[in-house]
Amino acid sequence: MTVKAFSPEWAKAFKDEVNKSAVYKAAGKGWKWSVGLVVEAEPDKHFTDAKGIVLDLFDGEARDVKIGEAADAQKCDFVITAPYSRWKEVATKQLDATKGMLQGKLRLKGDLPTIVRYTKASQEMTECTTRIPVEWPDES
Amino acid sequence: MHDPNPGRMARRKLSSRSDAAVVDYADKEPSAFASMLGGLIEANVEGRPEKQADFASLVARVGIWVTDIDEGVTLDFKGGKLTVHNGLEPGRRLTIRADAETVMSLSNLKIGLFGMPVYYDEVGRGVAAKLLRGKLKIDGLLPNVVTLNAVTRIFSVQ
Numbered sequence: 001m002t003v004k005a006f007s008p009e010w011a012k013a014f015k016d017e018v019n020k021s022a023v024y025k026a027a028g029k030g031w032k033w034s035v036g037l038v039v040e041a042e043p044d045k046h047f048t049d050a051k052g053i054v055l056d057l058f059d060g061e062a063r064d065v066k067i068g069e070a071a072d073a074q075k076c077d078f079v080i081t082a083p084y085s086r087w088k089e090v091a092t093k094q095l096d097a098t099k100g101m102l103q104g105k106l107r108l109k110g111d112l113p114t115i116v117r118y119t120k121a122s123q124e125m126t127e128c129t130t131r132i133p134v135e136w137p138d139e140s
Numbered sequence: 141m142h143d144p145n146p147g148r149m150a151r152r153k154l155s156s157r158s159d160a161a162v163v164d165y166a167d168k169e170p171s172a173f174a175s176m177l178g179g180l181i182e183a184n185v186e187g188r189p190e191k192q193a194d195f196a197s198l199v200a201r202v203g204i205w206v207t208d209i210d211e212g213v214t215l216d217f218k219g220g221k222l223t224v225h226n227g228l229e230p231g232r233r234l235t236i237r238a239d240a241e242t243v244m245s246l247s248n249l250k251i252g253l254f255g256m257p258v259y260y261d262e263v264g265r266g267v268a269a270k271l272l273r274g275k276l277k278i279d280g281l282l283p284n285v286v287t288l289n290a291v292t293r294i295f296s297v298q
Binding site for chain 1: 171172173175176179180183184187206208209211240241243244245247248297298
């Protein structure tokens with residue numbers, strides 16, 4: 001079932017995908033920090049208000065994924081920020097998240113050694129987003 | 141539940157910090173990759189005492205070129221100080237050329253007995269296989285194995 005990008009339905013689908021992933025379960029073992037994704041507004045792409053996605057990840061499991069304000073996501077231990085169209089590129093496999101971070105297309109805030117240690121887990125989380133059929137506001 | 145003190149942040153410019161900063165940047169606008177590598181090494185050196193002896197004694201210029209984003213840096217280790225340059229600068233002793241995923245794998249190499257990187261676990265085997273297949277190239281490797289091992293120890297987050 002197709003869900004609207006970055007909607008509560010998308011959040012639930014994302015959480016389910018993460019929890020279905022044996023790769024994430026193994027690679028995320030030991031993770032205990034909150035992650036916030038900030039999706040910046042791009043009115044010309046019909047994405048008018050910034051959103052924050054708060055991921056409660058713990059020891060290889062997604063306990064909760066919530067959609068809220070950008071400010072909610074900015075309070076997390078790790079924050080990744082990018083405009084709407086960049087996140088769309090990630091979710092449609094046009095941009096690899098690791099490359100995006102090295103190029104500054106995705107801006108990361110948080111303890112670098114920790115995030116590098118969990119590269120495989122973050123790659124698998126990106127993979128999970130690509131498995132969700134999404135209705136994009138600039139395509140509808 | 142969550143770590144209240146997540147530690148060092150990426151994309152900080154260190155040039156305005158005190159002289160005690162172990163990492164600085166040669167360019168006014170460090171690239172995202174330069175900031176990330178510099179931040180990673182700074183966090184490693186400041187947070188992990190076992191890295192400090194290598195960092196204090198290493199004097200070498202090491203280039204890292206990420207083949208799939210066409211960006212690179214030069215790490216100029218100056219015995220207890222590091223200057224990070226955007227791009228490849230002359231006078232490098234070693235130059236590592238690999239894709240982004242492999243560069244991240246290098247920082248996930250475990251360090252084993254006698255400070256040698258571990259090439260027999262999953263990450264190590266992956267790195268070794270890429271070296272054999274030519275997907276990871278290290279210019280200047282043979283005469284500078286000791287330098288490479290020291291850089292790997294400083295770089296490793298494991």
